[in-house]
Amino acid sequence: RDVMVEVPAQPYAYSLPLRKAALVMIDFQKDFLCEGGFGGALGNDLSHLQACLPPAAKLLAACRAAGIAVVHTMEAHKADLSDLHPAKACRGNLPEELRIGAVGAMGRILIRGEPGNGIVDEVAPIEGEKLLYKPGKGAFYATDLEPWLHSRGISHLLIAGVTTEVCVQTTMREANDRGFECLLVSDATGSYFPAFKAAVLQMVTAQGGIVGWTADADTVAAALS
Ligand code: TIU
Secondary structure, three states: OOOEEEEOOEOOOEEEEHHHEEEEEEOOEHHHHOOOOHHHHOOOOOHHHHOOHHHHHHHHHHHHHOOOEEEEEEEOEOOOOOOOOHHHHHOOOOOHHHOOOOEEEOEEOOEOOOHHHOEOHHHOOOOOOEEEEEOOOOOOOOOOHHHHHHHOOOOEEEEEEEOHHHHHHHHHHHHHHOOOEEEEEEEEEEOOOHHHHHHHHHHHHHHHHOOOEEEOHHHHHHHHO
């Protein structure tokens, strides 16, 4: 028998069936959060992202304690770049030494298995959690995420990660069109642009929750405890 949890949320309460839920932790990678990775190469101020790590760690611990399935995504390309579109490779009009696949301070930028491509210690995966490499912004594009979720009967997604308006929002919209009920954890996501993050939280919940729900990590953790 499944346990239903009511999470106080925007724009109204979110009903979460615990056995049909997954936590999707999106791209909490050194490549985005630390100097010498992809985010830095694109000229971003990395400090804005760090703030979401303590709430994300709290959310992750609460979901583990509640027995919720956990997926960690990583934006990553194969070493031979065979999964990198020319359009993405050239975007930004960056010099060769800053492009995807170039050697940076933490190894090759945005390449699978390189030190910078790994997940930061604060929210590191543990045994039994799904690791998902994705070549795009959305976690459903060119991955096995949809069949994996369906095979486990998962219908509800708690979503956290970076960056809010790029990989997180794209994934939430993709999930929405695939029939998943999604809640974006508002302080467990971060953007290089605080105004973009604020706008995403509003556009998700506007029109009666056109894309889904939002709630902060403390609220989700309290509901799960
Ligand atoms: N640049 C930026 O904001 N984000 C990305 O390129 N990827 C993710 O959001 N993970």
